[in-house]
Amino acid sequence: MQNGKLPERATLRDVARLAGVSEISVSRVMRRAPHISDALREKVVVAANTLGYTPNRVAGALKTATSNLVAVVLPSMSNEVFPEVLDGIESVLSGHGLCPVLGITQYDSGRELEVVRELLSWSPVGIILTGLDQDAAIRRILLHQNIPIVQIMDVEGTPLHAAVGIAHGQAARDAAELLIERGYRKPAYIGAWAERPSRSRIRRQAFEARLAERGHPLVTAQISAKKSSVQTGAEVTQALLATHPAVDAIFYANDDLAIGGMFHCMKSGLAIPGDVGLLGFNGISFGQAAPIQLATIQTPRFEMGKRAASLLIEKNAAKGLIVDLGYRISVGSSL
Amino acid sequence: MQNGKLPERATLRDVARLAGVSEISVSRVMRRAPHISDALREKVVVAANTLGYTPNRVAGALKTATSNLVAVVLPSMSNEVFPEVLDGIESVLSGHGLCPVLGITQYDSGRELEVVRELLSWSPVGIILTGLDQDAAIRRILLHQNIPIVQIMDVEGTPLHAAVGIAHGQAARDAAELLIERGYRKPAYIGAWAERPSRSRIRRQAFEARLAERGHPLVTAQISAKKSSVQTGAEVTQALLATHPAVDAIFYANDDLAIGGMFHCMKSGLAIPGDVGLLGFNGISFGQAAPIQLATIQTPRFEMGKRAASLLIEKNAAKGLIVDLGYRISVGSSL
DNA sequence: AGCGCTGTTGACAACGTTACCAATCTTGAT
DNA sequence: ATCAAGATTGGTAACGTTGTCAACAGCGCT
Numbered sequence: 098m099q100n101g102k103l104p105e106r107a108t109l110r111d112v113a114r115l116a117g118v119s120e121i122s123v124s125r126v127m128r129r130a131p132h133i134s135d136a137l138r139e140k141v142v143v144a145a146n147t148l149g150y151t152p153n154r155v156a157g158a159l160k161t162a163t164s165n166l167v168a169v170v171l172p173s174m175s176n177e178v179f180p181e182v183l184d185g186i187e188s189v190l191s192g193h194g195l196c197p198v199l200g201i202t203q204y205d206s207g208r209e210l211e212v213v214r215e216l217l218s219w220s221p222v223g224i225i226l227t228g229l230d231q232d233a234a235i236r237r238i239l240l241h242q243n244i245p246i247v248q249i250m251d252v253e254g255t256p257l258h259a260a261v262g263i264a265h266g267q268a269a270r271d272a273a274e275l276l277i278e279r280g281y282r283k284p285a286y287i288g289a290w291a292e293r294p295s296r297s298r299i300r301r302q303a304f305e306a307r308l309a310e311r312g313h314p315l316v317t318a319q320i321s322a323k324k325s326s327v328q329t330g331a332e333v334t335q336a337l338l339a340t341h342p343a344v345d346a347i348f349y350a351n352d353d354l355a356i357g358g359m360f361h362c363m364k365s366g367l368a369i370p371g372d373v374g375l376l377g378f379n380g381i382s383f384g385q386a387a388p389i390q391l392a393t394i395q396t397p398r399f400e401m402g403k404r405a406a407s408l409l410i411e412k413n414a415a416k417g418l419i420v421d422l423g424y425r426i427s428v429g430s431s432l
Numbered sequence: 433m434q435n436g437k438l439p440e441r442a443t444l445r446d447v448a449r450l451a452g453v454s455e456i457s458v459s460r461v462m463r464r465a466p467h468i469s470d471a472l473r474e475k476v477v478v479a480a481n482t483l484g485y486t487p488n489r490v491a492g493a494l495k496t497a498t499s500n501l502v503a504v505v506l507p508s509m510s511n512e513v514f515p516e517v518l519d520g521i522e523s524v525l526s527g528h529g530l531c532p533v534l535g536i537t538q539y540d541s542g543r544e545l546e547v548v549r550e551l552l553s554w555s556p557v558g559i560i561l562t563g564l565d566q567d568a569a570i571r572r573i574l575l576h577q578n579i580p581i582v583q584i585m586d587v588e589g590t591p592l593h594a595a596v597g598i599a600h601g602q603a604a605r606d607a608a609e610l611l612i613e614r615g616y617r618k619p620a621y622i623g624a625w626a627e628r629p630s631r632s633r634i635r636r637q638a639f640e641a642r643l644a645e646r647g648h649p650l651v652t653a654q655i656s657a658k659k660s661s662v663q664t665g666a667e668v669t670q671a672l673l674a675t676h677p678a679v680d681a682i683f684y685a686n687d688d689l690a691i692g693g694m695f696h697c698m699k700s701g702l703a704i705p706g707d708v709g710l711l712g713f714n715g716i717s718f719g720q721a722a723p724i725q726l727a728t729i730q731t732p733r734f735e736m737g738k739r740a741a742s743l744l745i746e747k748n749a750a751k752g753l754i755v756d757l758g759y760r761i762s763v764g765s766s767l
Numbered sequence: 768a769g770c771g772c773t774g775t776t777g778a779c780a781a782c783g784t785t786a787c788c789a790a791t792c793t794t795g796a797t
Numbered sequence: 798a799t800c801a802a803g804a805t806t807g808g809t810a811a812c813g814t815t816g817t818c819a820a821c822a823g824c825g826c827t
Contacts, residue, residue, distance in 0.1 A: 106578055108813060119777045124815060132775055149576025154553035155493045156813035159782050164490065165550070166533070174522065180515035187509065187536050191543075196550060198501070199532045201522050208526075215500075215531060218489035241484030243441055327721035356718065363723045383691065383718055386662035388698040443783060454807045459785060467805055491783035494812050 107148035116144035127152050158220060167409060168216035168224040169197045172204045172294065176325060176353065177381050178398055179227075182249060185402020186225060193410055195222065204293040206232050217242055223409035229254035230295055245412050247405045251296055252421045259418040261405045268394050268424050269300035272348050272376055273307035279432055281346035281374055284308055286318040287333050287358070288350035289325040297350040300378070304348055317341050325350065330357020335365070338373065345373060346432070352377035352384045352393055359389060359431065375431040385427070392429035397422045442483035451479035462487050493555060502744060503551035503559040504532045507539045507629065511660060511688065512716050513733055514562075517584060520737020521560060528745055530557065539628040541567050552577055558744035564589035565630055580747050582740045586631055587756045594753040596740045603729050603759050604635035607683050607711055608642035614767055616681035616709055619643055621653040622668050622693070623685035624660040632685040635713070639683055652676050660685065665692020670700070673708065681709035681767070687716045687728055694724060694766065710766040720762070727764035732757045 109127075113120040118137060125133055126141040144150075158164040167190055171179045187197055198219060200212030213235050216224065223245040231239070239246050239257055246258040253264050276284050286305070292298040305315045319337050323329045330353060338344060349355035355377030362369050369375055369389050377384055380395030404420055444462075448455040453472060460468055461476040479485075493499040502525055506514045522532055533554060535547030548570050551559065558580040566574070574581055574592055581593040588599050611619050621640070627633040640650045654672050658664045665688060673679060684690035690712030697704050704710055704724050712719055715730030739755055 106576070110813080120813090121777065121815075122775090124813095125776090128815090132773090134775065137776080149573060151549065151552045151573065151577065153494075153555060153813055155490055155499065155555050156782090157553075157815070158490045159488075159494050159784085160813080160815045162782070166554075174515050174519035177512075180509050180518075183515075183534075184509035184536075187534065191536065191547075194550070196554075197534045199518075199522065199534055201519075201526065212526075214486065215529070217486045218492075219501075219531075220488060220490050238484060238486065241441070242486065327717050331721055353717075357721060360721055360723050382662050382688075386666055386692055386695055388695050445783080455783090456785075456808080457806065459783095460806090463785090467803095469805065472806080488783055491812090492785070494783080494814085495785045497812070 107150040112144045112150050116140040164220050165195045166198050166219050166221040167195050168221040170200045170226045172202050172227050181398040182402040185399040186406045189403050189406035210235050225405050245409050247408050249401055249405045252419050258416050259408050261401055261420040263424050265296045265299050266303035269303035270307040273304050276346050277311050282313050283316050283343045283345045285316045285344040285347045287354055288320040289329050291322050316344050325353045327353055327357040330354030331361040334358035334361045348376045352379045352381045356384055369431050389431050390429035392432040393427050395425040395427050442485040447479045447485050451475040499555050500530045501533050501554050501556040502530050503556040505535045505561045507537050507562050516733040517737040520734040521741045524738050524741035545570050560740050580744050582743050584736055584740045587754050593751050594743050596736055596755040598759050600631045600634050601638040604638035605642040608639050611681050612646050617648050618651050618678045618680045620651045620679040620682045622689055623655040624664050626657050627655055651679050660688045662688055662692040665689030666696040669693035669696045683711045687712035687714045687719045691719055704766050724766050725764035727767040728762050730760040730762050
């Protein structure tokens with residue numbers, strides 16, 4: 098597959114020697130700098146190809162003190178939300194020759210610190226983080242770097258530089274209003290994974306507070322310790338309805354759980370929305386295409402990634418900006 | 433947010449001066465090298481903290497000619513498959529202090545070449561690519577680097593170094609056998625996105641070939657130009673059943689499409705599997721939790737990422753190894 | 768011929784770090 | 798007290814690239 102002695106990776110010097118030109122000329126050809134004669138370019142290109150030369154951006158980045166890397170810190174890759182955000186980020190970055198370097202925190206702020214350190218050590222041109230609630234230690238480090246910082250998901254708080262997201266508390270209050278408006282009087286809430294994403298806790302609390310204000314307090318909130326999944330949603334819904342048969346509507350922390358709830362109802366012959374109304378959060382495609390279209394709060398996840406990356410690139414915009422992308426309540430047919 | 437004059441990022445030299453020690457000592461403390469007195473360490477840590485020093489790995493990588501970056505080239509982030517693979521990759525890398533640098537090709541081999549160039553220029557310690565069918569130009573460049581290469585998803589072919597995946601052709605032949613065994617005689621196939629992922633084309637062809645061998649040839653294959661989604665699955669299924677009412681079973685390119693088919697049948701009152709049997713591919717959680725459990729071919733996506741990353745790390749193993757992780761046929765209740 | 772252009776090429780130093788070697792200081796055994 | 802072995806610290810030179818400046822050719826003009 099490969100002969101025993103692996104050839105060292107070719108450098109600018111190797112190419113220069115083979116082409117019979119100076120190193121700097123090779124560098125210029127590689128970077129498509131102006132003022133290069135066709136003859137020189139040709140010689141260099143041939144030499145580079147025969148050696149299989151790949152520029153060493155590590156050296157280049159050291160010299161120029163810039164890179165084409167963007168640090169992206171996400172809490173998880175195992176639900177639909179963050180891959181979509183990342184997709185949005187990547188779609189913009191790739192158009193500008195930038196590469197995302199990824200760090201996953203698993204919702205652990207200790208790991209987040211490590212990950213941020215790690216990523217910053219690569220001199221990224223900017224960093225995208227999730228949420229507004231980083232530890233003081235992380236904030237300190239971030240502000241010592243000289244790069245734009247964009248925090249995504251949330252806008253209810255104070256960003257380090259810029260923030261792109263939605264108002265989760267407001268969304269949850271709207272959810273409460275919607276249920277009451279539709280005549281529901283015994284609302285419940287279902288969450289999962291011990292509310293690891295702090296934004297889901299904020300939503301639950303805002304939901305609960307508004308319901309209380311409107312005189313129809315939350316009947317029960319069941320927060321599973323398991324990770325969010327359709328399966329978990331089905332299980333928790335079953336348990337909740339068994340212990341609280343009076344419940345007439347359930348607001349879920351996300352659509353995965355809500356669809357699980359829907360599947361449970363379908364299996365056990367409960368009418369949606371006749372027996373129980375279901376309201377999800379996020380607006381994933383499964384919910385919208387389901388036989389009973391799931392009522393949900395649509396969040397612009399791909400767009401969020403795109404805007405975050407765009408803000409990072411127009412560096413001037415990256416200071417003190419808060420971009421609230423808003424959400425769209427889709428009433429569906431499950432309410 | 434930041435005073436007008438941004439402070440330059442602190443270097444080893446700054447820390448050394450402030451701490452009153454040599455640069456190399458600071459370097460050693462930062463790298464937790466052995467033979468450092470507590471007194472020295474203390475001085476350095478204090479100085480580093482007051483300056484908010486972050487090591488510059490770009491310089492370190494240049495000197496040591498190694499990095500902690502792993503190039504990961506994926507075709508897409510917009511279905512469930514690749515985020516899960518990436519999750520698996522990341523779970524292993526993070527345990528070894530390595531960071532994934534991401535490139536998305538959008539199934540475009542021109543972009544793949546660019547992306548590979550880009551990523552390789554950062555001197556990653558290894559590279560993970562999708563599929564075994566890279567262009568000759570890409571293969572040439574890859575083999576000129578001196579790093580382990582792991583190709584994921586597919587094992588039916590010749591890897592550059594190592595491959596981790598499943599046998600797609602075999603899986604599709606098994607699917608054909610399953611349908612016939614269960615008594616289906618008018619099988620159809622539904623795909624999407626113009627079969628951009630070449631693996632889905634391989635599956636269709638193998639499926640078709642085996643059906644023909646068994647004397648029950650494919651009735652029709654409908655390949656939508658749209659991206660795979662539940663919605664697309666529903667639409668194409670409707671169209672297919674309208675024009676080919678005799679079809680008694682459908683094999684889908686993936687579970688998203690299959691669930692769309694399931695939803696369509698539920699809405700339009702078709703019995704599953706009475707009127708039509710459905711067979712998906714991948715085994716995503718929605719299908720397994722659905723009211724009618726989707727029959728599917730379970731693929732180990734997370735595991736694939738894990739194994740790929742592991743192979744990369746144990747460099748000696750990365751030459752010429754083919755790891756077939758296999759699949760599991762889950763008959764569900766949709767057949 | 769001499770002048771100032773523009774276009775093209777090269778020499779050299781530097782980016783921030785670490786490998787290598789040398790220097791110094793301890794420690795404990797003789 | 799002396800010496801060897803080890804622990805701890807520092808000086809210097811790279812890693813591969815690019816910014817800066819300088820050099821030189823060819824051109825048209827006076």
